[in-house]
Amino acid sequence: MINQSKVRTKMPEQDPCVRTGNFDEVATGYTEEMAVREALRCLKCREHPCMTRGCPVHNNIPAFIEKITEGAFEEAYQILAETTSLPAVCGRVCPQYLQCEGNCVRGEKGRPVAIGALERFVADWHRKHAGSADEKAAEAAAVKSAGTMADAVNAVTEFMSGAEAAEHKDKRIAVIGSGPAGLTCAGELAKKGYSVTLFEKEEIAGGVLAYGIPKFRLPAEILEQELSNLKAVGVSFETGKTLGKDFTLNDLSNEGYRAVFIGNGAGKSLRLGVPGQELTGVVPAAAFLYDVNVKKEYPDAERIAVIGGGNVAMDACRAAVRCPAAKKVTVVYRRSVAEMPADPAELKEAEAEGVEFLYLTGPVEVIGQDGKVAGLKCQKMVLTEPDASGRRKPVPVQDSEFVLDVDCIIEAIGTQSDNACVDGVETTDRGLIVVDEETLATSKPGIYAGGDTVTGPKTVIAAMGAGRKAAAAIEAYLG
Numbered sequence: 167m168i169n170q171s172k173v174r175t176k177m178p179e180q181d182p183c184v185r186t187g188n189f190d191e192v193a194t195g196y197t198e199e200m201a202v203r204e205a206l207r208c209l210k211c212r213e214h215p216c217m218t219r220g221c222p223v224h225n226n227i228p229a230f231i232e233k234i235t236e237g238a239f240e241e242a243y244q245i246l247a248e249t250t251s252l253p254a255v256c257g258r259v260c261p262q263y264l265q266c267e268g269n270c271v272r273g274e275k276g277r278p279v280a281i282g283a284l285e286r287f288v289a290d291w292h293r294k295h296a297g298s299a300d301e302k303a304a305e306a307a308a309v310k311s312a313g314t315m316a317d318a319v320n321a322v323t324e325f326m327s328g329a330e331a332a333e334h335k336d337k338r339i340a341v342i343g344s345g346p347a348g349l350t351c352a353g354e355l356a357k358k359g360y361s362v363t364l365f366e367k368e369e370i371a372g373g374v375l376a377y378g379i380p381k382f383r384l385p386a387e388i389l390e391q392e393l394s395n396l397k398a399v400g401v402s403f404e405t406g407k408t409l410g411k412d413f414t415l416n417d418l419s420n421e422g423y424r425a426v427f428i429g430n431g432a433g434k435s436l437r438l439g440v441p442g443q444e445l446t447g448v449v450p451a452a453a454f455l456y457d458v459n460v461k462k463e464y465p466d467a468e469r470i471a472v473i474g475g476g477n478v479a480m481d482a483c484r485a486a487v488r489c490p491a492a493k494k495v496t497v498v499y500r501r502s503v504a505e506m507p508a509d510p511a512e513l514k515e516a517e518a519e520g521v522e523f524l525y526l527t528g529p530v531e532v533i534g535q536d537g538k539v540a541g542l543k544c545q546k547m548v549l550t551e552p553d554a555s556g557r558r559k560p561v562p563v564q565d566s567e568f569v570l571d572v573d574c575i576i577e578a579i580g581t582q583s584d585n586a587c588v589d590g591v592e593t594t595d596r597g598l599i600v601v602d603e604e605t606l607a608t609s610k611p612g613i614y615a616g617g618d619t620v621t622g623p624k625t626v627i628a629a630m631g632a633g634r635k636a637a638a639a640i641e642a643y644l645g
Contacts, residue, residue: 169206172276177283182518186487189381192515193258196287198239205234207279211271216281220269222631223350225249227266227281234284243292246285251353251396252346252375252630254293254388257286259379260627261477261509293391334359337644340423341365342409345373346626347429347617349396350633351640356400358641363423364401367408370460373431375626377456378478380485410587415613425612425640428591428599429633432618434584438473438577442532447539451482451578464489467574471542473529474578475499480512482576483521495521496570500528500547500560524570528560533569542570583619591615598622605639606632614640 177200179185179193196204208231217227226245233242246253262268262282270278337360341352344366356362370376372389397403407413409430418426435450437443447467451474457463470492472483479497486495497516499506502525506513517523526547533541546566549558583597592600592609599615601608606616616632618624 168209169203171207174207174277174280175200175204175283177280182515182520185382186519189485189488191385192382193283195290196283198237198291201234201239201284201287202237204280205231205284207272208232208235209271215269215271216266216279220266222265222625222627223249223634225266225285230288231279231281231284234288239288239291240295242288246288249634250630251350252392252626253285254289255346255375255384255392256627256630257282257284257289258384258388259375261625263509263511265625265627293388334644335361337361337425338363338421338423339640339644340418340426342426342428343367343373343430343617343619344371344376344403344405345429345431345617345629346375347431347619347629347633347636348373348427349375349392350630351427351429351616351637352401352633353396353399354634354637355640356396358637360641360644362401364403365407365409365413366403366405367430369406371403371405374433377460378452378481380455380459380481382484382488383481408587410589414589415591415610416589419612424644425614427633427636427640428588428608428613428615428619429617429629430583430585430619431629432581432583432623434582434597435577436580436582438529438532438575438579440529440531442534442539443577445532445534445539446537447573448532448575448577451478451576452581454482454576455485458485458489464491465574466491467572468493469572470495470574470576471570471572472497472576472578473499474580475501475506475508476578476580477508477512478581479578480508480516482578484512484516484519486574486576487516487519487521496572497521497523498527498529498542498544498570499523499525501549501558502526505549505558526560528562529575530567532575539573539575542572542575544568544570581618581623583622585619596622605642606636607639607643612643 177193185192214228217224230242230245266281267278272278339355339360339362341348341364344364352362352364371393375389435452468491470486472479483495483497486492527544528547529542530545531543533543546563547560548563549560552558585593585597585599590610599608599620601615601620606614608615614636616636617629
């Protein structure tokens with residue numbers, strides 16, 4: 167049975183007037199009835215472009231959606247768990263409109279199936295019901311295979327702890343960085359029985375998932391559950407440990423680690439490059455989001471400007487709206503809305519929350535008073551004709567300067583990798599680690615890398631795909 171409706175099942179969410187006063191999750195999730203209704207919209211096409219072309223980790227999207235239509239939600243989760251370590255995260259923060267949903271056949275003549283919302287529903291359902299499901303599976307496994315009561319107890323204990331075959335436990339692997347690439351690589355290898363230690367420079371694990379994505383998009387308890395799942399399969403976490411400061415790659419080798427995966431991301435913020443950027447009140451988006459997400463510290467500013475038009479800018483402006491002192495938040499973007507790379511859904515939510523947008527506007531100078539931000543001088547821009555790549559370049563409009571009244575400026579114009587601390591590994595002039603495209607092996611034997619540290623800033627699911635590919639290559643390398 168297929169639901170022929172072109173109308174996509176809308177996920178319930180907090181009213182904009184309410185949610186700007188809190189950091190609770192905006193979308194509240196599908197009910198079981200909503201999930202089944204939306205899953206029935208899947209056309210069961212033959213080629214499955216959502217999976218083959220749209221998903222970097224090749225989740226079996228048709229199969230898990232089919233299980234939802236049958237009401238077999240736990241089976242749907244287990245299908246996802248075969249290829250992704252972070253379904254509850256991906257269902258919330260991945261840009262599905264560019265990936266799985268962007269390739270959905272249903273989207274050719276209407277709205278695509280809400281694959282991300284269904285993935286989130288399945289992961290959340292498992293999180294709420296996993297105890298009873300696991301206990302039943304454990305009992306069945308024990309009854310089937312155990313010869314004595316002691317054997318049965320051991321079988322149940324092993325099942326509930328997520329224990330895997332231990333033939334590789336003598337082979338130690340280090341993973342550097344606990345973002346999506348590192349978490350995925352660590353989880354894949356731990357499930358295969360390897361002894362995996364994950365090193366994270368911050369005091370909390372999760373990388374950009376923990377300190378770069380606001381809680382109204384990714385609640386802390388969701389990430390904590392995903393991290394607990396990895397710990398259950400044997401991943402050890404060492405937080406507050408920085409490569410190049412607390413240890414080197416050679417140190418890891420001397421300590422007996424047989425292979426290393428580097429997934430340290432692209433955390434170095436780009437600056438505006440205009441006069442006055444050194445003034446107090448000019449803050450990189452990464453630092454602003456870290457303070458808000460981790461420290462629960464908010465700028466004492468009434469008028470905030472966010473410079474940029476990507477997803478980080480959307481996270482920053484929407485977090486800024488929720489800061490207690492904020493009265494007005496303005497996004498300044500030098501191109502038009504048509505060129506804006508941010509997720510259209512995020513843009514729409516930001517507009518609903520009262521964020522103002524100034525398009526075709528570029529910053530010229532930060533105005534200061536007593537060493538603090540007192541304004542932002544801007545100029546209007548116009549787009550040229552498309553170049554050979556199709557990109558239209560913004561150029562200034564003569565005599566169009568004006569001053570925006572702000573007392574805080576958040577720079578969200580991009581980040582880059584900083585791998586000066588990675589000893590003996592080849593990097594590009596942009597600081598990206600050079601790897602073999604098939605294996606993600608670096609120029610140093612036994613050292614692998616993937617995610618933003620190799621490609622520059624991309625998506626969570628792309629980084630996860632790299633972590634999965636590297637795990638397979640590391641297993642082959644260790645033989």
